[in-house]
Amino acid sequence: MSIPVAILGPTGYTGLELLELLAQHPGMHAAYLASARPEPFSILREFPRLAGRLSPRTPEMCRPIDHDAIAGACRLAFLCLPHEAAMTHAPQLLSRGVKVVDLSAAYRLKDASIYHAAYGHHHTDAENLAHAVYGLPELYRERIAGATLVANPGCYPTASALAVAPFLRAGLIKGDSIIINAASGASGAGREAKPHLTIVEAGDNFSAYGHGSHRHQPEIEQTLAASSVARLSEAGPAADRSTPSVLFLPHLLPIERGILTTITAELTDPTPHTTTTAAAQHALKSAYATEPFITIRDDTPTLRDVQKTNSVHINARVTNPAFARSGTGAHPRLVVVAAIDNLVKGASGQAIQNANLMLGLEEGAGLR
Amino acid sequence: MSIPVAILGPTGYTGLELLELLAQHPGMHAAYLASARPEPFSILREFPRLAGRLSPRTPEMCRPIDHDAIAGACRLAFLCLPHEAAMTHAPQLLSRGVKVVDLSAAYRLKDASIYHAAYGHHHTDAENLAHAVYGLPELYRERIAGATLVANPGCYPTASALAVAPFLRAGLIKGDSIIINAASGASGAGREAKPHLTIVEAGDNFSAYGHGSHRHQPEIEQTLAASSVARLSEAGPAADRSTPSVLFLPHLLPIERGILTTITAELTDPTPHTTTTAAAQHALKSAYATEPFITIRDDTPTLRDVQKTNSVHINARVTNPAFARSGTGAHPRLVVVAAIDNLVKGASGQAIQNANLMLGLEEGAGLR
């Protein structure tokens, strides 16, 4: 028995990835495709490459968004829509009993004023924002399983938060020293053709953008604050109560897929040899010992290791301040490198992982 | 009148780049090609692409290294050899009155014990190391003009030191807080075919390597220490006397050419709004106002902007700690982004810039 689900917005990169992933899913299938276009259209005509790669239960036609029809046909909907459209359609679907995994940013930030500061428009669905669950299964598995609305995390926040959270929980790093250098393939910028994204301009190139002002920065901080609080509740009243602050520095890679984050932080105990690479790796391995999609690597991961998979590969090391150095003033730092596929674990794969939990299916079904 | 020079090691990427750049040089030409191979060979037969692109005064044949013959034919030699070979041949050429621009690392680090720690073998030419000048014209122009032996800087150190030095000199940043994230095209790894450098493995990929233990880290620190000392001599006895320490985090890009460095540092005065982006840009613009190869950009540079040129493009900004943030603990940081072509300004172009100075030619001759 396969559960019917809907995809709203199947023509963007996250929607297309969902279509292909769901075609391999043993317990869920895309039973309804809907978009903001006023007329129905054939998804196969627009994307001939999908020929033979869709589930036989998936309709060829993508229809206008009809909440009643979706509710009649599907138990869950994936929203691959602009943020504002998500805030319009999610309430309609939820009120009709359809569970929602929202791949936009609409329900990710719990504080609507921060949402406004980051996205430039007001949040219009406070009611559902209040109960939306942030869909990072490795941190919030149980809450996701009971949720009706899951905010699927951003791609950079997924790669960043999973790499840093164990160190905050373990109290190994200073919360105000976290610097996240990240590089992403161009599919993260969406399917729209923009001048700086042509192969001539973006190929053979590498560039920085949005340094210190990217909308994923507050999302990362929100997740890390929760990890920090978890630490505090264990640590007692004497602990450092500062909220983690992050400097997020994204870059654009001349490739389609993948995010690599290189994260540095100061150690809580900077005495050389107190916190070692072995201790850092142990913190990761114990945090993620039973996670099916997380691999702690002894070497540093590369994008090729995770492309087209739902895997997260992470490696941590503590730098040696004595390396080829005669001067004073150096101290060890933690360096964490994490790699994911931005369209899979960073978007559509994680959305399926969340949907599996929400629908009572095996968490890894349809993923690899 | 064109000055004859020699290239020792013309078959690696830096040697080939020199060959092509010198073919356009109005005042200097490659008059002697020599390599470690025991037999002469035709450079055109090995690199058919050079057909029609060499100076007519450049011989087709590359010969075994003969110090007397080189001294008889050339006033200056570019060494594109392994570090140890450079230490063998530089003394021989210098003693015969041939000026040397060494593109290896042999004469870059002033402290032979640090050289040993970084490169794993002992330095064998203390005599010439003592008077070798570090060939970063924007910092040491006058000394280079009077030098007989110039140590051409590494690619990463060029992009890093030029981006950071003005801030240390101006006392704007803390010397022990500098973190350099860098990404380089694969030509920086040399011409030898290695398994991780094939197009299948390195294409579409991005990876970290040598984090905290790369041999360019002490080279960067040495240059920044000198900038810091320059600051101290102006600042008087009360200044912070810590030696700058750097955390250097290189990455491999899936392209041929270019280095982008993204550098963060803590501000000496972290009070928000004291050190502004305008002040940071001003520090760069005043430091490099008359430099022909440095452009201070108001936006962030990309690799495409500098590939195949001797240009350095730099942008600095101070992050806004209030961006979409409700918590505590955030403070502004300096972020500098710099871009160069690793084979031109990071190697062979800078070598020509140095040779121009050493030979009394116009500094930018043959470059763009």
Next chain:
Amino acid sequence: MSIPVAILGPTGYTGLELLELLAQHPGMHAAYLASARPEPFSILREFPRLAGRLSPRTPEMCRPIDHDAIAGACRLAFLCLPHEAAMTHAPQLLSRGVKVVDLSAAYRLKDASIYHAAYGHHHTDAENLAHAVYGLPELYRERIAGATLVANPGCYPTASALAVAPFLRAGLIKGDSIIINAASGASGAGREAKPHLTIVEAGDNFSAYGHGSHRHQPEIEQTLAASSVARLSEAGPAADRSTPSVLFLPHLLPIERGILTTITAELTDPTPHTTTTAAAQHALKSAYATEPFITIRDDTPTLRDVQKTNSVHINARVTNPAFARSGTGAHPRLVVVAAIDNLVKGASGQAIQNANLMLGLEEGAGLR
């Protein structure tokens, strides 16, 4: 119930692809890994990216080749070995009752003298060559189902023969006029690091190689001759009895995966408007109406459409000799464009398709 199979040579690109594909297979799993190395080694240590991506039934250790052990554990073996090694191990496995899918070229060419001319060494297993079946399921499905030894086709021959065979069978093109321009991703050259395959040399590049002397040319001709004979048996004694001859012109693309063939041929009836694009497309559609992995496209396919899939996308058109032309002498030609993934349908995917047939499984199991 899952059938245990062996992979001999899992560390090359076809072996690694098999490992990943079999991890998703519902009815077959890699139960034995073996290589020519004298000592066992961990496949996960050598390829950390495989962590979490192997079937739980697949051993981590790759062992020396032991025919008895393989026969004891597996019903079928995939040989991803050099041609000569394949001729050594296939007889041993076959004699122990193990079915063999050989991904080398050892058993592809029926005429041992042509094998010698193309590969430069003698064929040493005439006995098994006699009964080996060429593993192109769309042409030889039934014979494959009954075979014990299947010669898995080359990547270029797969893309070429499937694109041309329907036109020879239908008698629409002249057998001595076929010119196959083809371009392949670099994974087709194997995993060994060679100087011309580094990202610096092969990236941003495009080049021709082996024009008119590539070893896949006789393989293509052999398959097309069979198609031509099929035509003759239907056409009766008056038909053109010339054996098809092909000019095969391969090129190297600056990417990992995919083969695009652009094939031209003269029409048997060159009268304009006799053979139309519609007729050409009809010939393809009727030939492959029920094929699960072949899509006849109305537009021209691209590599992106088929990468990481077992699909073959084909489009045919007849050129319009009157286009913007005032002169004489032009005549219409057939142009066929076909796209496959060289590592999937061109190697490991097709090997699984063949194994599925040989083991009585659903032909498309584990593939997409």
Next chain:
Amino acid sequence: MSIPVAILGPTGYTGLELLELLAQHPGMHAAYLASARPEPFSILREFPRLAGRLSPRTPEMCRPIDHDAIAGACRLAFLCLPHEAAMTHAPQLLSRGVKVVDLSAAYRLKDASIYHAAYGHHHTDAENLAHAVYGLPELYRERIAGATLVANPGCYPTASALAVAPFLRAGLIKGDSIIINAASGASGAGREAKPHLTIVEAGDNFSAYGHGSHRHQPEIEQTLAASSVARLSEAGPAADRSTPSVLFLPHLLPIERGILTTITAELTDPTPHTTTTAAAQHALKSAYATEPFITIRDDTPTLRDVQKTNSVHINARVTNPAFARSGTGAHPRLVVVAAIDNLVKGASGQAIQNANLMLGLEEGAGLR
């Protein structure tokens, strides 16, 4: 003394390439930049990468097109405009005594009816079309030197005609058998962002387009017809008088620059061993013995060999019909491979080569 010239349309890829090439030119400089935009704008603000890379005599501001102002300031104008705009502005400039090198297709095709068939709009400047000279210096050097209006050839026609013309002139190949497979970098499609040209869609991809209906096909045929006529005038009345017809099959490469053409043709005398590879190479070498920008290669050229240069690299061979073949019906064919940079020899470099001839400068000035 440097000659002032104008660039109309400096913001497209050919205009930008002209700007950079002219910055290195010893005898010509861009003295006037003009575009169709109604307001002046800073070219440096729009393309920060040009900082420090323009000639000091080149104005920063690009102005609306003012024919009188251009005529007052410049002796020659490069038109990098749409075809129709070129037909509007060329007459105005010519009538004011300004020589014109037109990089559009407006004046390439001598027969206005073929122009209409290929480009879909009528030619509106028959007067100047009549005396325009096709700017392929290797074939029409003397006419170009005396011309006031030069039609700069298309990129594909440059790579194709230079590769084939010597064989038609020598009577070695059949004029109706020429098939040109070509692959181009994406800069050939212009600077406009189109959905199929983003790095996500075009990167890692390879595709066919415009097969048999590309507008460069009649342009190639026109040039080859002239070469064929040259042959006829030498050969006398008994020669084959058919006009060459070409099948042109372009493809899109996942890179910025370069065109590789792989051309096949039937030999006039198909007797094996009559026309040999040596004879084919000789035909090229004797045709281009004194050409500064053409290199006849003994191996096959690659795009990397010619990128960023004005060079044309060509190799010819005659295929061996006996290679690994037992059947009948095979015959030898000529295969020619040629490589150029589409933006240099295929556009802006060739435009400068033409302008050099028209202005009495050294033909190769400013080029390499």
